[in-house]
Amino acid sequence: QKEVEQNSGPLSVPEGAIASLNCTYSDRGSQSFFWYRQYSGKSPELIMSIYSNGDKEDGRFTAQLNKASQYVSLLIRDSQPSDSATYLCAVTPWGGYNKLIFGAGTRLAVHP
Amino acid sequence: EADIYQTPRYLVIGTGKKITLECSQTMGHDKMYWYQQDPGMELHLIHYSYGVNSTEKGDLSSESTVSRIRTEHFPLTLESARPSHTSQYLCASSDPGPAGGELFFGEGSRLTVL
Numbered sequence: 001q002k003e004v005e006q007n008s009g010p011l012s013v014p015e016g017a018i019a020s021l022n023c024t025y026s027d028r029g030s031q032s033f034f035w036y037r038q039y040s041g042k043s044p045e046l047i048m049s050i051y052s053n054g055d056k057e058d059g060r061f062t063a064q065l066n067k068a069s070q071y072v073s074l075l076i077r078d079s080q081p082s083d084s085a086t087y088l089c090a091v092t093p094w095g096g097y098n099k100l101i102f103g104a105g106t107r108l109a110v111h112p
Numbered sequence: 113e114a115d116i117y118q119t120p121r122y123l124v125i126g127t128g129k130k131i132t133l134e135c136s137q138t139m140g141h142d143k144m145y146w147y148q149q150d151p152g153m154e155l156h157l158i159h160y161s162y163g164v165n166s167t168e169k170g171d172l173s174s175e176s177t178v179s180r181i182r183t184e185h186f187p188l189t190l191e192s193a194r195p196s197h198t199s200q201y202l203c204a205s206s207d208p209g210p211a212g213g214e215l216f217f218g219e220g221s222r223l224t225v226l
Contacts, residue, residue, distance in 0.1 A: 008152070034214075043202055043217035044155070088155070099170070100215065102147075102155040 003027060004091050004103035012109045019076040021087050021106050026070070029094025033065055033072045036088040038105065044088055048074060079110045115139055118203050118218035125193055126226050133188045133221045135203030144186040145215065147202040148172060155202065161186055193225045 005024050013019045021035075032051050036044035050056045050063040050072065062075040072091075076083055086105040093101055116137040125131060137144065142163045147155040147170075157170030161180040175197070176190050186205075190197055200222050204215040 002154075004154075036215075043220055044215075045217070046214050049214065099157060099160065101157075101171075104152065104154045 002103070003093070003101045004089055006087075006089050006103040006106045008104060009107040010109045011106055012111060013079050015079060015081060015110055015112050017079050017110075019079045019083065019108055019110070021074040021076070021089075021108065023072045023074075023089030023103055024070055025072070025089075025091045025101075027091070027093040027101075028067075028070060030067075030070075030091045031094065032092040033063070034090040034100065035061075035063060035072075035074045036090060036102075038086045038088055040085070076108075079108075081110050081112055084108055084110050116203060116205055116216050116218040118201075118221050120221060121219060122222050122224075124224045124226065127192075127194055129193050129225075131190050131193055131223070133201055133203075133223070135186045135188070135218055136184050137186075137205045137216070137218075138184060139205060139207070139216065140183065141205035141207055141216075142183065143206045143208075144180070145204045145206070146170070146176075146178060146186070146188050147204065148174065149200045149202060149220075151200075159188065193223075195225045198223060198225050 035048040038044040048063040050065045056063045060077045064073045088105045089103040090100040119134045146159040149155045156172035158174040159178040161167045202220045203218040
């Protein structure tokens with residue numbers, strides 16, 4: 001079992017719709033959770049971080065964390081073609097301060 | 113804006129050559145990392161450093177080595193490159209936040225070993 005699992009996609013959504021990206025992790029003691037966006041041929045960039053159960057909103061992005069279910073998600077409202085990218089879920093495991101474990105990513109395609 | 117630079121961006125070399133991938137950051141970050149990423153696959157941590165003269169191996173075994181003589185510089189060296197080393201190498205640094213998860217990545221070095 002991988003430490004961080006994501007559906008590889010592609011997830012195809014129409015422009016203006018809500019895109020929902022999901023991630024599960026195996027280490028129950030994981031501390032911190034992050035979503036990175038990676039455009040094709042580019043490096044990852046951080047878009048959201050979340051540390052406690054519940055929702056965290058930042059503009060069109062909402063991260064949701066459920067530690068009991070070991071599940072973290074990212075919602076993108078009013079999806080735009082420019083949101084088309086691979087979204088990487090990353091987790092700091094127990095005792096792994098500053099050592100992020102990345103999932104393989106979900107490819108999102110927003111079509112006009 | 114992140115100021116972290118990697119050179120070369122692209123490198124094609126023959127088997128057995130020694131190569132050094134350079135990484136420099138101007139943000140004064142103590143923590144620096146090297147990740148390896150194959151197309152469509154996860155990023156794997158191969159080396160990290162918490163400061164000058166501190167280096168540790170990551171979760172993915174790698175034949176490469178690193179050094180950290182200056183805060184801003186974290187080069188990665190392969191003494192004898194092989195085709196299995198063909199990959200994208202990403203350097204990153206992080207600020208001293210509560211969990212240090214905001215990594216700033218360089219643009220990457222894509223290595224091809226023939």
